[in-house]
Amino acid sequence: MSAQTQAKKQLKEYTRDEVAKHNKKGDCWIIIDAQVYNVSKFVELHPGGESVFYDEDVAGQEATETFFGLHRHEVLLKPQYQRLIIGKIAGEESKIKPLPLGSISPVPYGEPTWLQPKFYTPYYNDSHRRLQREVRAYVDTQIVDIAQACEANGKRPDLALVKDMGAKGLNAMRMGPGKHLHGRKLFADIKPEEFDYFHELVITQELVRCAARGFGDGLNGGMVIGLPPILNFGSDELKAEIVEPVLAGDKFICLAVSEAFAGSDVMGTRTFAQKQDDGSYIVNGTKKWITNGMFADYFTTLAKTDDGFAVLCIPRTEGVETKQIKTSYSTTAGTAYITFDNVRVPAKYVVGEDGLGIQIVLSNFNHERWVMCCSTIRSSRAVCEQVMLWINQRKAFGKSLSSQAVVRQKLGALLSQVEAAQAWLEVVTYQMCKMSYKEQSIHLAGQVAFLKAWSTRVSHEVADSSVQIFGGRGITKSGMGKFIEEFNRTYKFDAVLGGSEEVLSDLGVRQALRFMPDNYKL
Numbered sequence: 001m002s003a004q005t006q007a008k009k010q011l012k013e014y015t016r017d018e019v020a021k022h023n024k025k026g027d028c029w030i031i032i033d034a035q036v037y038n039v040s041k042f043v044e045l046h047p048g049g050e051s052v053f054y055d056e057d058v059a060g061q062e063a064t065e066t067f068f069g070l071h072r073h074e075v076l077l078k079p080q081y082q083r084l085i086i087g088k089i090a091g092e093e094s095k096i097k098p099l100p101l102g103s104i105s106p107v108p109y110g111e112p113t114w115l116q117p118k119f120y121t122p123y124y125n126d127s128h129r130r131l132q133r134e135v136r137a138y139v140d141t142q143i144v145d146i147a148q149a150c151e152a153n154g155k156r157p158d159l160a161l162v163k164d165m166g167a168k169g170l171n172a173m174r175m176g177p178g179k180h181l182h183g184r185k186l187f188a189d190i191k192p193e194e195f196d197y198f199h200e201l202v203i204t205q206e207l208v209r210c211a212a213r214g215f216g217d218g219l220n221g222g223m224v225i226g227l228p229p230i231l232n233f234g235s236d237e238l239k240a241e242i243v244e245p246v247l248a249g250d251k252f253i254c255l256a257v258s259e260a261f262a263g264s265d266v267m268g269t270r271t272f273a274q275k276q277d278d279g280s281y282i283v284n285g286t287k288k289w290i291t292n293g294m295f296a297d298y299f300t301t302l303a304k305t306d307d308g309f310a311v312l313c314i315p316r317t318e319g320v321e322t323k324q325i326k327t328s329y330s331t332t333a334g335t336a337y338i339t340f341d342n343v344r345v346p347a348k349y350v351v352g353e354d355g356l357g358i359q360i361v362l363s364n365f366n367h368e369r370w371v372m373c374c375s376t377i378r379s380s381r382a383v384c385e386q387v388m389l390w391i392n393q394r395k396a397f398g399k400s401l402s403s404q405a406v407v408r409q410k411l412g413a414l415l416s417q418v419e420a421a422q423a424w425l426e427v428v429t430y431q432m433c434k435m436s437y438k439e440q441s442i443h444l445a446g447q448v449a450f451l452k453a454w455s456t457r458v459s460h461e462v463a464d465s466s467v468q469i470f471g472g473r474g475i476t477k478s479g480m481g482k483f484i485e486e487f488n489r490t491y492k493f494d495a496v497l498g499g500s501e502e503v504l505s506d507l508g509v510r511q512a513l514r515f516m517p518d519n520y521k522l
């Protein structure tokens with residue numbers, strides 16, 4: 001017999017009439033989910049006040065519905081509140097259970113269709129399913145608590161976690177398919193040669209379930225966008241120095257492109273790298289909003305040169321300074337303002353060729369934007385799941401919120417958009433699996449640009465309507481709407497970083513115009 005079953009067995013049984021006698025100050029019991037709580041002393045400590053317990057519908061009474069209209073279930077699960085349980089109602093059993101860690105949400109639309117029972121998919125096979133199960137279990141048991149703690153205290157993500165992800169092959173898998181996986185033991189025993197963009201999508205979408213946007217970027221977001229130029233264009237010498245230590249979690253890297261002077265318009269970059277006679281460069285300039293910059297050992301930096309632009313992977317060395325920028329998400333992301341003052345960078349740190357800097361940075365953008373689509377679409381779904389739960393358990397104007405047509409209409413619009421976004425994402429991902437990297441840059445740059453711009457418009461709708469449905473709780477950092485508040489504070493990151501919505505919509509149309517037939521007219 002498990003300890004839990006034994007504890008249940010030992011609970012004293014009461015009738016509802018017996019509980020009803022304890023209905024006053026100094027002697028107050030309530031029933032929540034068939035369990036009897038003695039709150040006589042707790043009332044004075046209750047964050048929601050003492051008087052609420054003395055209502056005639058609460059003291060000595062069934063308070064399940066009232067409780068779940070005001071609190072998240074996690075409140076009841078805390079040990080200090082579990083201690084208030086003195087018994088159970090005779091002949092009744094508790095029904096409300098937290099989901100076992102690692103499990104699939106039973107809430108309709110709480111998961112992408114391919115994970116819902118009874119739905120079919122042309123895209124995902126057994127290895128994707130195995131990966132999903134194992135990453136979910138890993139996230140739920142190893143990451144969520146750290147994510148929530150770091151999001152709150154602003155400290156950088158735990159090194160032990162990053163190293164563990166490195167040892168398990170997860171850091172390498174987050175870089176997508178490619179040669180860097182060859183010969184490597186991967187998480188969930190995925191064979192390196194079968195790893196595709198759907199595997200990467202699974203990892204990205206599972207990681208964002210932590211609902212801690214700053215931590216999500218803090219957890220090696222810099223690697224995801226800063227390492228590809230080295231992998232794709234770096235010399236063997238550069239790769240030998242950087243790739244393995246970064247994938248192992250021993251060293252950290254970030255992408256340093258945007259500046260106070262230039263965001264989406266990368267051509268406006270002012271940081272200058274002056275070539276010296278010995279082939280080295282002296283770099284001067286600044287970079288802004290650099291994710292992981294605070295703790296990066298290497299900065300994959302776009303700089304102007306006499307030959308146009310170059311990408312230099314600048315090690316943290318004399319003349320490099322990083323200052324924390326406080327953005328609307330947590331400082332756990334390590335977002336930095338960087339100054340390069342006469343930094344001497346040896347020639348071996350030039351990535352690819354001097355003069356090809358813009359092409360190198362642009363070639364990275366498709367993948368970076370697609371990763372952002374994966375995460376923002378999955379985060380929007382997680383918010384919809386919170387809304388579903390809320391409207392099902394909250395009453396207003398004497399009726400359940402779910403019985404109000406206006407609420408259902410708003411939610412219907414959100415669910416449709418999230419479903420459509422995921423479906424489009426999967427179509428694009430399928431194309432990525434079939435096309436070479438070069439074909440992707442020709443045929444998918446526009447699609448990915450549109451998808452990202454549209455995904456963040458969907459996030460915008462989700463943020464807006466969810467807060468309207470949650471009301472004040474949607475703008476409160478703790479309590480029932482805490483994830484709605486977090487989403488509202490952070491969803492704009494994806495709408496701005498990696499190309500703003502406006503720039504991307506324009507890019508998509510310009511890409512399409514390039515392929516207009518000149519022998520076909522209206």
Ligand code: HEM
Pocket residue numbers: 030037039046047048049052053058063066067070071072075076081084473478479480
């Ligand atoms: C064992 C029973 C209870 C426990 C352990 C408990 C615990 C808590 C805690 C920890 C909070 C603050 C965190 C949060 O906002 O979620 C809170 C808030 C609150 N509680 Fe309770 N509570 C209990 C029962 C009740 C009952 C029966 C009522 C109503 C009759 C109630 C009314 C409230 C209210 C109004 C708030 C403020 C909520 C808000 O600001 O949105 N609580 N409670």
